Amino acid sequence: MAIFGRSDKEAVQNISVAGTTTIAQGTRIEGDMNLECNLNIDGYLRGNIESTGGVTIGRSGRIEGTLTAERVVVSGIFKGDVECSTVEILSGGRVEGNVLTANLVIEDGGIFEGVSKRRDSGVLELKEEKLKGEKGA
Numbered sequence: 001m002a003i004f005g006r007s008d009k010e011a012v013q014n015i016s017v018a019g020t021t022t023i024a025q026g027t028r029i030e031g032d033m034n035l036e037c038n039l040n041i042d043g044y045l046r047g048n049i050e051s052t053g054g055v056t057i058g059r060s061g062r063i064e065g066t067l068t069a070e071r072v073v074v075s076g077i078f079k080g081d082v083e084c085s086t087v088e089i090l091s092g093g094r095v096e097g098n099v100l101t102a103n104l105v106i107e108d109g110g111i112f113e114g115v116s117k118r119r120d121s122g123v124l125e126l127k128e129e130k131l132k133g134e135k136g137a
Contacts (some may be wrong), residue, residue, distance in 0.1 A: 001065075002039075004027065009114070011122060016095070016106070019037040019038070020037055020039070020040055020041050021035060021037055021038070021040070022039075022040045022041075022042070022061075023040070023041045023042065023043040023061075024042055024043055025037070025042040025043055025058075025060045025061075026043060026114045027043035028041075028043060028044045028045075029043070029044070029045045029046070029047070029109055030043070030046045030047055031047045032048040032049070032050075033045070033047065033048070033050070033051075034050050034051075035050065035051040035052070035053065036051075036052050036053070037051070037052075037053050038042045038051070038053040038055070038056070039051050039053070039054070039055045039056070039069075040053045040055075040056045040058065041055070041056070041057050041058060041059040041061040041062075041063060041076070042060045042061045042076075042116070043060070043061065043062075044061075044062045044063075045061075045062070045063045045064075045065070045082050045086070045091070046064045046065055048064045048066045048067075049063070049065065049066070049067045049068070049069070050068045050069075051068070051069040051070070052069075053069065053070055053071075053072065054069055054071040054072065054073065055067060055068075055069045055071070055072045055073070055084075056072075056073045056075075057073070057075060057076040057077070057078055057093070058075055058076055058093060059075045059076055060076060061075070061076035061077070061086045062076055062077045062078075062079075063076075063077070063078045063080070064078075064079045064080055065080045065083045066079070066080050066082075067080065067081070067082040067083070067084070068082075068083045068084065069082075069084045070082050070084055070085055070086075071084055071085055071086045071087075071088070072086070072087045072088070073087045073088045073090065073091045074088065074090065074093035074094070074095055075090045075092055075097075076093060076094075077093075077094045078093075078094070078096070078097070078104070079096045079097055080096075080097045081097055081098045081099075081100075082095070082096075082097065082099050082100070082129075083099075083100040083101070083119065084101055084119075085101065085102050085119070086101060086102065086103040086104075086105070087099055087101045087103070087104050087105070088105040089104075089105065089106045089107065089110035089111070089112055090107050090109075090110055090123060091107045091109030091110055091133040092109055093107075093110045093111070093112075094110070094111040094112075094113075095110075095111070095112050095113070095114065096112075096113045096114055097113055097114045097115075097125075097137045098115050098116075099114060099115070099116045100115070100116075100117050100118075100119045101116070101118070101119050102118065102119045102120070104116055115131075119135070
């Protein structure tokens, strides 16, 4: 079990994967990431992320791209497409884009601008829709 800071509260992620990768504040990364662990971002990441664990975006964190994970907790900023079992937008967090999830939680003070669709299966539906759109264009 991994525990991540959450202002005055703590978010507990029950995701059984080994380890956590942390991108510290002041770090900028551009590129794709494929992880078999949890990811904690307090810096800036632009690219596509696929994780079998959870992704936590801290207050100073920012992601721009496509994100596929088991669970996503946002205290900072996320712009792009996200697909996971649970998306939690905490107070002060902001998500802009398309969300495909079984559970969307938005705390008072959290901001969501975009389109939300309910995910009923474990299939990476956003990725498949995007591929269909590229082939049809």
